[in-house]
Amino acid sequence: MKPLTLLLGFTALLLSLTDAASFDSGIINGKKAKVNSLSYMASIQMNGKHKCGGFLIRNNFVMTAAHCNVSGNSLSVVLGPHNLNDVQDSQRFSVASFTRHNKYTGKPLQNDIMLLQLKPPVKLNKKMKLATLPKKEKQLKNGTKCIVAGWGVTKTEKPTTANLQVVDVTVVDKEECKKVWNKFKTEITAEMICAGGYKTDKGACQGDSGGPLMCNGVATGIVSFNRGGNCNYPDVPNVYTSISSYLPWIKKILKKAN
Numbered sequence: 001m002k003p004l005t006l007l008l009g010f011t012a013l014l015l016s017l018t019d020a021a022s023f024d025s026g027i028i029n030g031k032k033a034k035v036n037s038l039s040y041m042a043s044i045q046m047n048g049k050h051k052c053g054g055f056l057i058r059n060n061f062v063m064t065a066a067h068c069n070v071s072g073n074s075l076s077v078v079l080g081p082h083n084l085n086d087v088q089d090s091q092r093f094s095v096a097s098f099t100r101h102n103k104y105t106g107k108p109l110q111n112d113i114m115l116l117q118l119k120p121p122v123k124l125n126k127k128m129k130l131a132t133l134p135k136k137e138k139q140l141k142n143g144t145k146c147i148v149a150g151w152g153v154t155k156t157e158k159p160t161t162a163n164l165q166v167v168d169v170t171v172v173d174k175e176e177c178k179k180v181w182n183k184f185k186t187e188i189t190a191e192m193i194c195a196g197g198y199k200t201d202k203g204a205c206q207g208d209s210g211g212p213l214m215c216n217g218v219a220t221g222i223v224s225f226n227r228g229g230n231c232n233y234p235d236v237p238n239v240y241t242s243i244s245s246y247l248p249w250i251k252k253i254l255k256k257a258n
Contacts, residue, residue, distance in 0.1 A: 033164040035082050038149050040131035040219075041164060043078040043087075044068060044116070044210065050084055053150045053211030055131045055219060058254060060121040063131075064210030065222050065241065066100040066114040077118060080127035084151060084162045091127070093118045099253050101246065108187055112224045112241045114210075115253050131212055131219040134244040144171040146195055146215035148223060148238075150208030169196030171215070172237040180236050184227060191245040193221040197238035213240045220244070 042054035042062045054064035054077065062077055077093045078084070096119040101111040122128050140146075149166040177194035181187070188194065195213060213221030221240030243250075 033082060033149055033166040036080075036126050038082075038164065038166065039080055039127055039129040041080070041149060041211070043081055043084060043151060044070060045076050045078060046070070047074045048076070050151050050208075053208040053223065054116065055212040056122065056128065057115075057131055057133055057219070057250075059124060059130070060118045060257065061254060062116045062118060063212075063219070063222065063243075063250075064114050064116065065224055066104040066112045067106055067109060067224075068114065068210050070095070070098055070114075070116070077116060079122060082164045093120070093122065095119070101249060109225055110187075110189060111191065111246075113222055113243070113246050113249075115250070117257055131214075132217060133219055133250070134247065137244040137247060139174075140171045140193060140215060140220060142171055142173040144195075144215055145169075146171065146213050146220065148196065148211060148213050150211040150223065167196070169213070169238070171195045172198055177237045177239075181239075184236065186227075188239065191242050192224070193240040193242045194237035195221070195240060197226055198236055 040055045040057075042056055042064075043050050044052040044054050044062070044064055051070070052064055052068035054062040056079060057063050062079075075095050077095060078087050078091050079093065080091055081087050096117045098114060098116045100114045104111045104113070124130065146169050147166055148169055149164060151162070151164060172194040174188070174194060177198075178188045180198070193213065209223050209225070211223045212219040213223065215221075221242055224239050224241050226238045227236045
């Protein structure tokens with residue numbers, strides 16, 4: 001199967017790059033999230049249309065995936081929405097700047113993390129809260145139960161959904177993940193997490209990269225890629241950027257903005 005371009009469209013009709021991963025993920029076999037239960041979630045939009053997921057980590061910063069192609073005056077971030085058809089003006093924020101990781105590469109996809117600085121800063125409330133980040137670098141244990149959320153497609157080759165979806169996923173053993181992905185000539189690095197989408201019908205699919213992998217209430221990963229467009233019967237684990245691996249870089253960017 002072929003991967004997708006860095007441009008994350010509102011549909012699953014995306015272009016291909018190499019014979020590896022699909023740089024675009026949503027939620028498969030999840031359920032509608034309860035209102036205000038995931039108040040850190042962000043919809044990154046171009047021309048008012050959902051493009052990528054993200055999550056609020058400070059009152060003026062959203063974290064997302066670096067492969068999300070964001071640029072231009074039409075870029076905005078919507079915070080606290082559960083239904084993208086019901087967005088208030090007070091929920092939409094402009095982006096002052098964005099910073100991809102300095103070692104980000106799209107081919108192969110590595111260091112897939114980016115920060116968006118918002119303007120003006122967010123006034124936190126029950127609809128807009130901060131996601132908790134890891135305090136130190138830590139490897140997740142095999143079998144750890146997590147959740148992932150987004151507005152992506154709910155079935156292979158189906159349209160994206162307006163309602164925020166959430167699903168339970170389980171962390172996959174890293175060595176097994178490496179072995180499986182190696183068959184498709186895709187490297188799984190120490191800065192990645194594998195969870196869901198393997199030996200299960202739950203996980204990520206096209207439409208919403210950049211959202212958080214939440215484990216024990218902590219934003220542990222960023223939705224990065226899966227394989228091709230096959231979401232109903234995935235044969236490889238979904239892959240996330242490990243946030244704890246980038247804590248020094250995150251702190252450096254946030255400090256510069258003070």
